[in-house]
Amino acid sequence: MTVRTQVQGELIISVFLEGGQEWSASVKEGDAEDEERRVKELVRLGIHRVFQACYNLAPSPWGTLTGVRPTKIVHSLLDSGSSWHQIRKTLLVNYDLSPKKADLLVDVAKRQRAFFHSDPNNPIGIYIGIPFCPTRCSYCSFAAYPLTSHGHLLKGFLSALRSEIRAVGALLRELNRKVESIYLGGGTPTTITGSNLGELLSLIEKELFTADTKEYTVEAGRPETLSLETLGMLKNAGVQRISINPQTMHDQTLESVGRQHTTDDVRRAYSWARQVGIPIINMDIILGLPGEGLGHVEHTLREIGLLEPDNLTVHSLSVKRASRLKKALDEVYIAHAEGEAMVNLARDSALGWGMTPYYLYRQRHILGGLENIGYARPETASIYNVQMMEERQTIIALGGGGMTKLVSSDLSLVRHANPKCPATYSQHITDGLTEKMNQIRTHILE
Ligand code: SF4
Numbered sequence: 001m002t003v004r005t006q007v008q009g010e011l012i013i014s015v016f017l018e019g020g021q022e023w024s025a026s027v028k029e030g031d032a033e034d035e036e037r038r039v040k041e042l043v044r045l046g047i048h049r050v051f052q053a054c055y056n057l058a059p060s061p062w063g064t065l066t067g068v069r070p071t072k073i074v075h076s077l078l079d080s081g082s083s084w085h086q087i088r089k090t091l092l093v094n095y096d097l098s099p100k101k102a103d104l105l106v107d108v109a110k111r112q113r114a115f116f117h118s119d120p121n122n123p124i125g126i127y128i129g130i131p132f133c134p135t136r137c138s139y140c141s142f143a144a145y146p147l148t149s150h151g152h153l154l155k156g157f158l159s160a161l162r163s164e165i166r167a168v169g170a171l172l173r174e175l176n177r178k179v180e181s182i183y184l185g186g187g188t189p190t191t192i193t194g195s196n197l198g199e200l201l202s203l204i205e206k207e208l209f210t211a212d213t214k215e216y217t218v219e220a221g222r223p224e225t226l227s228l229e230t231l232g233m234l235k236n237a238g239v240q241r242i243s244i245n246p247q248t249m250h251d252q253t254l255e256s257v258g259r260q261h262t263t264d265d266v267r268r269a270y271s272w273a274r275q276v277g278i279p280i281i282n283m284d285i286i287l288g289l290p291g292e293g294l295g296h297v298e299h300t301l302r303e304i305g306l307l308e309p310d311n312l313t314v315h316s317l318s319v320k321r322a323s324r325l326k327k328a329l330d331e332v333y334i335a336h337a338e339g340e341a342m343v344n345l346a347r348d349s350a351l352g353w354g355m356t357p358y359y360l361y362r363q364r365h366i367l368g369g370l371e372n373i374g375y376a377r378p379e380t381a382s383i384y385n386v387q388m389m390e391e392r393q394t395i396i397a398l399g400g401g402g403m404t405k406l407v408s409s410d411l412s413l414v415r416h417a418n419p420k421c422p423a424t425y426s427q428h429i430t431d432g433l434t435e436k437m438n439q440i441r442t443h444i445l446e
Pocket of ligand 1: 132133
């Protein structure tokens with residue numbers, strides 16, 4: 001139960017658990033909006049504390065923060081005039097964060113400020129979703145249709161995507177917008193090869209590149225989709241950043257989660273990417289994969305360290321409803337302490353390689369209540385990752401599963417989702433392309 005009482009210019013917030021614990025704190029009466037925000041924070045904090053005491057729960061490093069994008073709170077406090085010192089204190093006191101997590105948030109947010117622009121609609125970012133993969137990983141909840149079973153949809157999908165790229169290109173020229181970054185994700189875009197890939201890359205270059213485009217990334221996560229020819233095409237098309245994602249450097253785990261490649265495939269693809277001269281290579285790993293403990297993570301990090309990637313993205317396993325792994329939750333249970341030890345090991349490795357954390361996010365059902373963190377060596381942090389996570393820039397998303405985010409100057413957001421299924425997407429483009437372009441045009445001109 002929560003009680004709110006008013007005493008001499010102060011609001012007292014009290015939280016009681018029947019027959020159990022009690023907690024209270026006060027907030028000075030001030031402007032209504034700020035007061036309401038503080039009251040909500042205190043109620044959350046009170047409930048958190050009372051439950052912790054009543055059920056003897058270990059303190060959670062993320063305190064009362066449950067959102068996907070915890071850095072947004074830091075940016076919003078900074079925008080409203082708080083100093084870095086005050087922000088750290090707010091995170092510790094109002095949100096009950098551990099000092100380590102508070103320092104991490106402040107550190108990441110400081111680094112991100114350099115990426116922000118005064119106008120959320122110029123420059124903008126582009127995302128293109130290619131919803132195909134060689135096979136579906138057991139933990140996957142993305143738009144990823146195996147080419148083996150859904151290959152018959154590829155032709156129609158590519159045709160619809162070409163129409164969408166041309167429409168967005170024409171709109172950007174009409175509105176005279178700069179494109180800061182282009183990101184091909186999915187799925188695994190490099191599931192598409194040969195002339196299909198070549199034509200797609202040429203069209204992107206012709207329609208979407210502007211003189212100011214600083215970053216071009218392609219998710220090439222599944223190493224078995226890569227060849228010297230494909231990597232050469234990416235390089236020649238101006239791609240500066242790719243992801244080759246081992247997830248783990250244990251063949252047995254890779255097989256058990258339904259990935260069709262080996263650790264040797266990872267090493268081979270990586271050396272080809274270096275050979276053709278792709279400037280920045282990111283590698284993703286997942287902590288807490290079924291059957292893996294701290295020793296496995298240590299081995300994975302040692303092997304990745306030998307390759308010397310420019311970025312490392314560390315995911316803590318999140319078992320979502322849409323994944324096959326959800327059905328076998330017991331297999332992946334990992335105690336918080338072990339999850340945290342894995343996260344710390346990954347952090348120490350990344351810092352030891354000269355990287356720093358530059359974006360982070362959390363998910364529901366994430367391993368041990370932890371987080372996902374992107375690390376980068378100097379000058380290699382991804383612009384797109386920061387903009388997509390902090391939602392301070394309009395991102396126009398094309399292709400399957402793409403989520404367009406139209407950001408206004410007050411940082412409010414309007415979303416427009418493209419369907420994930422390639423067949424539904426093709427139909428959506430036939431029926432709704434003009435309406436989508438009108439929505440973007442209206443937003444940018446308002
Ligand atoms: S490679 Fe990524 S997108 Fe493709 S199935 Fe695996 S997790 Fe999903």
